[in-house]
Amino acid sequence: MRSENFVKTVIAGLVGQLWLAVPAMAQDAANPKPDLERVVVTGIRASLESSAATKRMQDGVVDAVSAEDAGKFPDTNIAESLQRVTGVQIQRNNGEGRYISVRGLGPEFNNVLVNGRTMTSDTGGREFSFDLLSPDLISKALVYKTAQAFLPEGGIGSTVDIQTARPLSGRKGHSTVVNLSGSYDSNSKKNTPNASVMYSFANDDRSFGVSGSLSYTDRASKQTKAINDAWNYKDVSLINGDLNSTNLTMADVTVKKLYIPQSYGFQEENERRKRLVAAGTVQYNLTAALKLSADALYSRLDQKNAVIAVSDWNNPVLLGAKYNADGQITSFLRPGSTFYANNPAIAGSGNLLGEANSNDMIVKAGDRLSTTKALGLNAKWALASEWNLEGDLSTSRTTSTSPDMWVVAGMVPKNGDVLTFDGTPTIHFGDNIADPTAVRAHAVAYGQIENGDDLKEGRLNLGWDHEIGAFKGLQFGLSTSRRKVDRTQWNSDSWNAYSGYHLALPSSLFTVSSLDNIFGTPGAMPSTFLRFDPYAYMAYLNQPAQIAQSNDPALYSDKTKYPNGPMAIDYTKPSMWAVKEKVASLFVDSKWEGDGWSGNAGVRYVHVNSTSLGISRVLLSAVKSPNDTTYILTYGPSTVNSVENSYNNLLPSANLKLDLTRDVVLRLAASKTLTRPTLNQMGVDNWYGGRYGDVQTGGGNPYLKPMRSTNLDVSLEWYLSKTNYVSAAVFHKKVTDFLETQLVDVQLPQYTEIAHDTRIRNGQQGKIKGLELAGQYAFDTSSSLLQGFGVAANFTYVDASATRDGGTTSCGYPGLSKQSYNGSVFYENSQFQARLSYNWRNHFSVDCGGGSTLPRTRAAYGQADASVRYNVTPLVSLYADAINLNNERMHEYANNESQFLTLEDVGRRFNVGVRVAF
Numbered sequence: 040m041r042s043e044n045f046v047k048t049v050i051a052g053l054v055g056q057l058w059l060a061v062p063a064m065a066q067d068a069a070n071p072k073p074d075l076e077r078v079v080v081t082g083i084r085a086s087l088e089s090s091a092a093t094k095r096m097q098d099g100v101v102d103a104v105s106a107e108d109a110g111k112f113p114d115t116n117i118a119e120s121l122q123r124v125t126g127v128q129i130q131r132n133n134g135e136g137r138y139i140s141v142r143g144l145g146p147e148f149n150n151v152l153v154n155g156r157t158m159t160s161d162t163g164g165r166e167f168s169f170d171l172l173s174p175d176l177i178s179k180a181l182v183y184k185t186a187q188a189f190l191p192e193g194g195i196g197s198t199v200d201i202q203t204a205r206p207l208s209g210r211k212g213h214s215t216v217v218n219l220s221g222s223y224d225s226n227s228k229k230n231t232p233n234a235s236v237m238y239s240f241a242n243d244d245r246s247f248g249v250s251g252s253l254s255y256t257d258r259a260s261k262q263t264k265a266i267n268d269a270w271n272y273k274d275v276s277l278i279n280g281d282l283n284s285t286n287l288t289m290a291d292v293t294v295k296k297l298y299i300p301q302s303y304g305f306q307e308e309n310e311r312r313k314r315l316v317a318a319g320t321v322q323y324n325l326t327a328a329l330k331l332s333a334d335a336l337y338s339r340l341d342q343k344n345a346v347i348a349v350s351d352w353n354n355p356v357l358l359g360a361k362y363n364a365d366g367q368i369t370s371f372l373r374p375g376s377t378f379y380a381n382n383p384a385i386a387g388s389g390n391l392l393g394e395a396n397s398n399d400m401i402v403k404a405g406d407r408l409s410t411t412k413a414l415g416l417n418a419k420w421a422l423a424s425e426w427n428l429e430g431d432l433s434t435s436r437t438t439s440t441s442p443d444m445w446v447v448a449g450m451v452p453k454n455g456d457v458l459t460f461d462g463t464p465t466i467h468f469g470d471n472i473a474d475p476t477a478v479r480a481h482a483v484a485y486g487q488i489e490n491g492d493d494l495k496e497g498r499l500n501l502g503w504d505h506e507i508g509a510f511k512g513l514q515f516g517l518s519t520s521r522r523k524v525d526r527t528q529w530n531s532d533s534w535n536a537y538s539g540y541h542l543a544l545p546s547s548l549f550t551v552s553s554l555d556n557i558f559g560t561p562g563a564m565p566s567t568f569l570r571f572d573p574y575a576y577m578a579y580l581n582q583p584a585q586i587a588q589s590n591d592p593a594l595y596s597d598k599t600k601y602p603n604g605p606m607a608i609d610y611t612k613p614s615m616w617a618v619k620e621k622v623a624s625l626f627v628d629s630k631w632e633g634d635g636w637s638g639n640a641g642v643r644y645v646h647v648n649s650t651s652l653g654i655s656r657v658l659l660s661a662v663k664s665p666n667d668t669t670y671i672l673t674y675g676p677s678t679v680n681s682v683e684n685s686y687n688n689l690l691p692s693a694n695l696k697l698d699l700t701r702d703v704v705l706r707l708a709a710s711k712t713l714t715r716p717t718l719n720q721m722g723v724d725n726w727y728g729g730r731y732g733d734v735q736t737g738g739g740n741p742y743l744k745p746m747r748s749t750n751l752d753v754s755l756e757w758y759l760s761k762t763n764y765v766s767a768a769v770f771h772k773k774v775t776d777f778l779e780t781q782l783v784d785v786q787l788p789q790y791t792e793i794a795h796d797t798r799i800r801n802g803q804q805g806k807i808k809g810l811e812l813a814g815q816y817a818f819d820t821s822s823s824l825l826q827g828f829g830v831a832a833n834f835t836y837v838d839a840s841a842t843r844d845g846g847t848t849s850c851g852y853p854g855l856s857k858q859s860y861n862g863s864v865f866y867e868n869s870q871f872q873a874r875l876s877y878n879w880r881n882h883f884s885v886d887c888g889g890g891s892t893l894p895r896t897r898a899a900y901g902q903a904d905a906s907v908r909y910n911v912t913p914l915v916s917l918y919a920d921a922i923n924l925n926n927e928r929m930h931e932y933a934n935n936e937s938q939f940l941t942l943e944d945v946g947r948r949f950n951v952g953v954r955v956a957f
Contacts, residue, residue: 099185099694118169125833134945141196143855150194159437159492161409163719173254173316186710188628188641206248220952226261304350328421344405369461375452402573404444443486446573473567475546480537486530496520511630524718525617533605577606616653616722638695651741652681653723682741708752716743720799734794765814809837856880872908893933920950
C-alpha cells in the first residue's frame with residue numbers, strides 16, 4: 040500500500056504541473072516561435088506527436104496509440120498500451136492484458152479490426168484476445184469512439200483498428216530490427232526468453248515494398264487465489280451446539296433463510312505461455328493509379344496450466360453459526376464425521392443433515408492451444424480525377440483445443456472446521472489437509488473441447504470527390520461476411536462413478552506442497568496442501584479392481600458401454616454446436632467542409648441471418664447419488680437441433696468538427712449503433728450440474744437479439760503544439776436489450792427441485808453517460824529543471840442507470856467502472872528514456888447474479904508500470920520494463936466487501952533486453 044501511495048503521489052504531482060503549465064502553453068500557442076531548423080522527434084515524443092496528429096485530423100472522436108519506432112510499441116502487450124487511452128480499461132489473464140472495455144462497455148461490445156479487417160477469436164465469441172498478437176508488429180492502434188458509416192457495425196463501445204507496419208510507409212532500402220530479452224516472474228521465480236526480428240524493404244521510387252516479422256514470447260507465471268464460488272440466499276439448517284456436543288436431537292435444529300458462502304478454498308496455477316507470431320506484407324504500386332497490397336498473419340499460442348485447488352463445499356447445515364443483522368453468515372463450524380457419530384439422531388434425519396462435509400483437492404482445466412491464420416488482399420484504384428475504388432478480401436481462421444477437466448479427490452474430515460467471513464476470511468481445518476494417507480476418490484469430469492472460428496469477408500468502396508459549395512463528395516460501400524463458430528466436446532461420461540468418498544486412494548498419488556499465504560494473516564491460508572497428477576489418478580480408477588468398488592460396478596465394467604474404462608474419453612458420442620452468421624451491409628457517407636468546419640453524415644444498413652445448430656444427448660433422468668449430494672445423470676441418444684434468426688437495422692451517423700480557433704476544436708456526433716450477440720452465446724447446447732439443494736443448468740440462447748444504442752457525443756480539444764493538448768468530452772448512450780448473464784429459476788422435469796439456469800439473455804435497458812478529461816504535455820520549452828520531462832493523464836467518469844424486469848436495479852452494467860484514470864510521467868533525452876505509469880479503475884459488476892445467487896463485484900484496481908531505455912549507440916539500445924510494480928491484487932466480493940469471493944495474486948513481471956536496428 041505504501042508503494043502504491045508513493046506512485047500515486049509522484050504522478051499526481053507531475054500531472055498537477057500539466058494544469059499549472061496551461062497558461063504558459065496558451066502563451067506559446069498564441070505566439071509561436073519560428074522554426075529555425077527541422078527537429079527530428081523520436082521515442083516517446085514521436086509516439087505522442089503521432090497520436091495527437093491522428094486525433095486532431097479526424098472528424099469523429101478518435102484516440103490513438105502509436106509506436107515510438109519500428110518494432111517499438113510502448114508496452115509489452117497491445118492491450119496494456121490501449122489502457123493509456125482515455126476511457127479504456129483492460130481485463131488481464133494471469134497478469135497479462137487480454138481484453139479491453141471502452142467507456143464501461145465490455146470486450147464483446149468493442150469491434151476490433153486488424154488493418155480494417157475483422158479477426159477471428161479463440162474464445163468462440165466476438166471479444167478479441169489481444170494476447171494472441173505481438174506488439175512488435177504494430178505501428179498504430181486507433182480507437183474510434185463515435186460511429187461513422189464507413190466503419191463496420193458492431194461496436195457500441197468503440198471500434199479499434201490495429202494497424203501493422205507498412206513497408207512503403209517507412210524508409211527506402213533495407214532495414215532490420217532485432218529484439219532480444221528475458222522475462223522474470225516474481226511469483227514463479229523463473230526466467231524465460233523472448234525474441235523478435237522485423238525486416239522491411241522499399242525500392243527507391245517506393246513502388247514496391249515487402250516487410251516481415253517473427254516474434255517468439257515465452258512466459259512463466261504463478262497465480263495464487265483464495266476463492267469462494269458464490270454467496271447464496273437459502274434455507275440453512277442451524278444446529279445449536281458445538282463440535283463437542285453429543286446426543287443432540289432435531290429439537291436442536293432450526294431452519295432460517297440466510298446469506299451463506301457456497302464454498303471456500305485456495306488455488307495455485309502455474310502457467311507456461313509460449314507465443315509465436317509471424318506476419319508479412321507486400322505492397323506493389325502497378326501504376327500511380329493502381330496500388331495493391333497483401334497481408335498474412337500467423338499466430339500460435341501454447342498455454343500450459345497446472346491448476347490445483349483445495350476447497351470445502353459448505354452444505355447448508357451449520358454448527359454454532361453467527362450472522363449479522365442483514366442475515367449474513369459471519370462465522371460457523373463445519374461438523375465432521377465425529378460430530379455426527381456423537382449425534383445419531385441428527386445424522387439419521389435424512390435430507391442434507393448427516394451428509395458428511397469434505398475437503399477436496401481439485402485439478403481444473405487450464406491448457407489452451409490456439410492457432411490463428413489470416414490473409415488479406417487489397418486494391419486501390421484511382422478511376423478518374425474524382426473517382427476512386429477500393430476492394431478488400433480477407434479470410435481468418437482460429438482453432439483452439441483445451442481439456443475439459445474437473446477432477447476431484449477429497450477427505451471426509453473427522454474433526455470440524457472453523458470458518459469466519461467477516462472481513463478477511465479465515466479457516467482453521469480440524470484435520471490435516473496435507474495428509475496423503477487420508478484421501479479418497481470422488482467425482483471426475485474429463486473431456487476435450489475443440490473450438491473453431493472461420494470468417495470470410497469482402498468489401499467494395501467507391502469514393503466520389505466532388506465540390507459543390509460545402510459538399511465535398513460521397514463514399515459508397517457494400518460488404519458481406521460469412522462466419523461460422525463451432526464447438527465440439529467429448530467427455531468420459533463418468534462424473535459419478537466414484538463420487539461419495541468411499542474408495543481410499545494410495546498415498547503415492549499425492550505430493551505435499553507449500554502454499555503461499557497471500558493474505559499474510561495467520562490462519563487465513565494453510566501452509567501446505569496436496570498436489571496430484573490427474574492422469575495418474577484416473578488411470579488408477581480405471582483398473583478393474585477399482586471399478587469393482589465404483590457406485591455401479593455392473594455399469595462401469597460393461598465393455599460395450601465403456602470399452603476403455605469409465606475414465607476414458609468417449610469419442611463416439613460428441614456434443615456439438617455451431618452458429619453460422621451471414622451479414623450483408625451497405626452504406627453511403629457524405630463529406631462536408633466549410634470555412635473552419637468539416638464533417639460527415641451517412642447511414643449504414645445491415646441484414647443479419649443466423650443459424651444455430653447442435654448435436655447433443657437428451658437428459659433423461661437425474662437421480663441422487665447413493666454416496667453423495669451429487670446427481671447421477673442418465674442421457675438418451677443424440678439429437679440434432681436447428682434454430683434460425685434474422686433481423687435488419689438502419690444505423691445513421693453524423694460527425695461535425697468545428698475549428699473555434701486555430702488550436703481549439705469542437706466536435707459533435709450523433710449515431711445509432713448495435714452489438715450483435717456473441718456467437719458462442721447463441722448455441723443450442725445445455726449443460727447440467729450442481730448438487731442436491733443447488734441444481735445448476737445453463738447453455739446457449741439462439742433467440743438473442745442485438746443490443747442497440749442511441750449515442751450523442753461532444754468533445755472540446757485545445758492543441759497547444761504538435762505534441763501537447765488538453766481535451767474534454769461528454770457522451771450519452773441510451774441502450775436497449777443489453778446482453779448479460781442472468782440466472783433464472785426454472786423447473787425441469789428431470790429434477791424434483793428448482794434448478795438455477797444461467798445463460799446470456801437480453802436484459803436491461805437504460806442510460807450510460809459520462810465525462811472524459813485528457814491531456815499530455817512535454818516540457819520542451821520549459822526551464823532547465825523540467826527540460827526533457829513530460830506528462831500524460833486522463834480521467835473518465837461514467838454514470839449509468841439500468842432497468843430490468845421488476846424495476847430499476849443498482850447492479851448496473853457488467854464491466855462498467857464509474858471512475859477510471861491513467862497517469863504517466865516520462866523523461867527523455869537523446870540517450871536515456873524513462874516512464875512511470877499508473878492505471879486505476881473503480882469497482883464494477885462482473886455479473887448481477889439472479890435466483891438465489893448474489894451479484895459478483897470486482898473491487899477497485901490500480902497498477903503501476905515502469906520502463907527505462909538507454910541508447911548505447913544510435914542503433915543499439917538497452918531496455919527494462921516492470922509490470923505491476925505495486926504488486927496489486929484482484930479482489931472480488933458480492934453485495935459488500937464482507938461477502939468475500941476472490942483474492943488473486945499474480946505478482947510482478949520484469950523484462951530486460953536489447954534492441955538493435957540496422
